[in-house]
Amino acid sequence: MNTRARGRRHTIVGLLLTALMLFPVYWMLNVSLTPQQDMRRNPPDLFPLHPTFEGYRSVLDDQLPYLGTSLVIGLGTVVLTLLIAAPAGYCLARLRPRGGGALGLALLIAQMIPGIVMAMGFYGIFLDLGLLNTWWGLVVADSTIAVPFGVMIFTAFMSGIPGELIAASRIDGAGTFRTFWSIVLPVSRNALVTVSLFGFLWAWSDFVFANTLDGGGDLRPITLGIYKYIGNNNQEWNAIMATAVVASVPAAVLLVLAQRYVAAGVTAGAVKD
Numbered sequence: 001m002n003t004r005a006r007g008r009r010h011t012i013v014g015l016l017l018t019a020l021m022l023f024p025v026y027w028m029l030n031v032s033l034t035p036q037q038d039m040r041r042n043p044p045d046l047f048p049l050h051p052t053f054e055g056y057r058s059v060l061d062d063q064l065p066y067l068g069t070s071l072v073i074g075l076g077t078v079v080l081t082l083l084i085a086a087p088a089g090y091c092l093a094r095l096r097p098r099g100g101g102a103l104g105l106a107l108l109i110a111q112m113i114p115g116i117v118m119a120m121g122f123y124g125i126f127l128d129l130g131l132l133n134t135w136w137g138l139v140v141a142d143s144t145i146a147v148p149f150g151v152m153i154f155t156a157f158m159s160g161i162p163g164e165l166i167a168a169s170r171i172d173g174a175g176t177f178r179t180f181w182s183i184v185l186p187v188s189r190n191a192l193v194t195v196s197l198f199g200f201l202w203a204w205s206d207f208v209f210a211n212t213l214d215g216g217g218d219l220r221p222i223t224l225g226i227y228k229y230i231g232n233n234n235q236e237w238n239a240i241m242a243t244a245v246v247a248s249v250p251a252a253v254l255l256v257l258a259q260r261y262v263a264a265g266v267t268a269g270a271v272k273d
Contacts, residue, residue, distance in 0.1 A: 025248075032056070032241035039237050055242030058229070063243050066225025069135060070204055070247075073221055076139035077203035078196045081146040085195055086188075088147075089154020090180050094166060104155070107148040118144065119212040126213055135219050141209040146199035157191035158184060193261035201251055222247045 031039075032055050033048035092100045122141050123132070131137035161184060169179045185192070207223040214220055226243050229236035255262075 028241045028244055028248075032238055032245050034238055036236065036238055052238065055236070055238035055240075056246070058236070058239040059242050059246050062228060063222065063225050063246070066220055066222040067247070069219045070221040070223070071250075073135050073138050073142065073206075074200040074203040076136065077142040077146060078199045080139055080143045081150050081195060081199040082192065084143070084147050085150030086154055086185065086192070087180065088151045089191075090158050090184055092151070092155045093158035094161075094184070095176070104152070107151050110144075110148045115145070115208040116212075119208050122209070123212055131213075133214050135214075138206070138209055138214055138221070139203070141213055142203040142206055143199070145202050145206075146195070149198060150195040153191050153195050154188065157188055161187060190261045193258050197254055197258050197262060200254065204247075204251060 030046070030048055033051040033053070034045065035050055035052045036054070038045065038050070091097055092104065097103075119141070126132045126137050126141075131140070165183060165187070166179060169183045174182065204221075205223065206221070210221045210224050214224065222243065226240055226247075229239045229243070
């Protein structure tokens with residue numbers, strides 16, 4: 001009986017915490033459907049009594065180019081991150097190079113550097129190289145956030161691959177690259193999905209690098225496109241929230257589809273046999 005009552009209490013607490021965390025999402029949907037003239041009503045409507053889709057029409061009319069740019073930047077970041085992080089993780093996990101421990105520590109420290117500090121450094125470098133206001137410049141900048149995380153995930157995951165599998169490929173005459181490409185990568189699917197997902201989400205939601213390095217370009221990501229509705233004397237909140245809803249859909253879908261791969265990829269290496 002006590003166990004059953006405790007289970008009910010835990011369920012109630014869990015539901016309350018879930019509702020609390022999901023309330024901003026609900027409010028975003030509510031505001032996106034609220035007419036502009038009802039925005040300042042006090043108290044605000046908890047439900048859109050007179051829903052309007054003006055905000056979503058604005059998204060379709062104005063924001064599609066920004067969404068396309070964000071998609072290109074996100075996919076480019078994923079590709080560049082995997083090209084660097086996967087071989088690096090394999091090297092640290094299986095080849096054991098000298099100084100590998102120090103490199104792992106450096107990658108951990110790199111993740112602690114605030115994004116705004118990195119953005120200021122990138123601004124000076126990109127200005128000299130002529131990469132300001134370019135989508136590929138943002139791909140490079142966003143990859144610097146994803147690569148350290150990716151290397152650590154791949155290192156942990158590939159360390160758990162049975163040594164017998166690697167040894168068998170060597171006996172069959174496979175070299176280091178062939179072993180990596182034909183043996184290690186196929187069994188590292190969970191790590192690949194995890195790193196790809198987080199790399200895409202970081203690039204998709206990035207604002208600091210975009211605002212610093214691509215503030216005046218023609219191809220702006222959606223995080224800057226939303227500024228189109230914010231002015232000194234006017235804020236189109238239904239359009240802003242509608243844009244936020246539309247921009248959240250790809251991230252939510254990817255998280256749902258890749259949930260089990262992400263769980264396996266993140267926890268890889270946490271338990272050793």
